[in-house]
Amino acid sequence: MQSEAEKISLSQDIIKYSEELAEKCQPQGLTGICVGGDETFFDLPVLVMMELATGFILTEAKCENRSYQTWYQQIQQWWTQKGWQCHFMVSDSAPGLIKLALSGLKECECARFVSCSARLSTTYW
Helix, strand or coil, rough: CCCHHHHHHHHHHHHHHHHHHHHHHCCCCCCCCCEEEEEEEECCCEEEEEEEECCCEEEEEEEECCHHHHHHHHHHHHHHHHCCCCEECCCCHHHHHHHHHHHHCCCCCCCHHHHHHHHHHHHHH
């Protein structure tokens, strides 16, 4: 069990990290989008990616697996044709999504923020 002082310290660290990341994630004058990716499970995994500002669903596909390669195949055609830049990506800690954010979408630097914050908060509270 964490002491009250440790909880307050961790909470302050999370807020500070959030502020630093928010500053770092500001668009640098380039056209781009902010995306969220997740996987749902019905019969097979369904890969879902949406543009966060509008809620527009960019990808929704039932696939055999949820690997990085499968994710990349689902977005490759429209992503490369449009020349998008990813300002940031929100996801959980699914390995395929994290690799997609860091490699497939041209290095979204803020990809793991939500995942890390959620893990920290559930670990210490």
